[in-house]
Amino acid sequence: MKIQVLMENTAEGALCREHGLSLFLEVEGRKLLFDTGKSGRFLENADRMGVDVSAADLVVLSHGHYDHGGGLPEFLNRNQTAKVYVQETAFGSYYASRSDGTYEYIGILPELGESSRLVRLSGDFEIEKGLRLFRSMTGERFTSGSNQVLLIKEGSGYRRDFFEHEQNLLIEKEGKKVLVSGCAHRGIVNILDRAMELAGGPMDVVIGGFHLSNPGEGGTEPAETVNGIADYLRSFPTRYYTCHCTGLPAFQMLKDRMGAQISYASAGNLLEI
Template sequence: MLIKTLVENTTISEDYGNEHGLSLYIETNNRKILFDIGASELFLQNAKKLDINIADVDFLIISHGHYDHGGGLKTFLQENKKSEVFLHRLAFEKYYALRPNDKLDYVGLDGKLKHNKQIIPTSDRFFISKGIQVFSNITQKESRPTSNSGLLIENNGQMMEDTFAHEQNLVIEEDGKVLLVTGCAHNGIINILEHFHDLRGRIPDYVIGGFHLSKRSVGSEGFYTIDKIAKYLMDTKAKYYTCHCTGLEPYNQLKTVMGESIDYMSTGSKITI
């Protein structure tokens, strides 16, 4: 599998734009997949620079209903008229972020796109194609990241803490390898891996995505929490590539413990697994 990072908070060079968001292009033996599409049309600009034709993408999976992962959806639907777009059935609910000044910002998706014919709602464990599936409904064995604080959902006119039932994770199996892709791991990366193990009786060979160990308004998770996660990830023997909401300081702490077991993916990066 070939993976190219179209959008991430950082970039490998000035040739590629970056923003607070995530978009990954994944090419298997016979499928072209996008996982998330960032906050804007930037994914399209970077795709052209990386020799990717968005019109050729077979599947788009959006990990959850936040703008930094699905803000480019309108642009994608203008560029690609054939791809199926898989979102959790709750992804178009109304999501907000409470800022330090007590201002509420809408951080959800464009509701006007909800009924587009290319969109397919998912839930729980959903099989997209041979060797490609998504899963949600994560069992909470460990606490969710504290950096979820201030992320809300509007329910019958009332603001409530978001439980991230709308978050889904992608699994791709090919040539005997299993790849797990997370968007933000709002449900907790340990919980997601434990849930995967409960479903499959094994750990994936590779894991790519954000682990939500930092948030711009509240800083990073504590040293003890990150150290605990690092040791857990090391014990799985999987190879990790992280990005976006993990944060650079938490990544550096993970890297200190995990060494070659973890690397960082910036906009413009390419890996083959």
């Protein structure tokens, strides 16, 4: 199994970087694209890395924010066949409230929601044996405080977003259990718990953003929160790769407690599992 990081906030060498995430996975002959970054620039990186995105069998959009689905139009032009798996609410009116009292649109272009290439889901879904998407979970431990400023516009008002549009990918193939998250808005601890419940045991690998930074206003989650997450994650025989919305300061706090069990994944990285 291979995972290549096509786009992330940091990058190796001359590759593009942006506030976004895109991963390309190869498993048992399948080629999956997980998220499309903020723009079509992930395709530039793919070309430089020798990744043929036009050969992707399917796409997973983790949730309805621009930094994960902003490159979808360019992908649909490049790849003419792959279906795109999304939760049916992924094209909602998502906003972030800013400290100056304004509201910033952070969703995906609504017109993309009309594409015939979409597979709209209303909950957990098994793509095939060993490839499962899930959004269901009950835990609320160690969720990001910055979720408080992430909203849904309804009429002329706004309400808090509880992330019904967020889904995660659980892979059980090649004798491995791998969890892929986008931003983990609902808390990486809670998402991991649900993945282990579905898989019947610990993950071999977890990769994705843990949402421990606030990209709109800056700042990092309190040390108590980050350390609590680190202590929980390190209690399992799992290898972690984090990136994107985790933020480098929070990553360093995780690294200080977890050591070699956790690494940072930048654009250009290749992970062989």
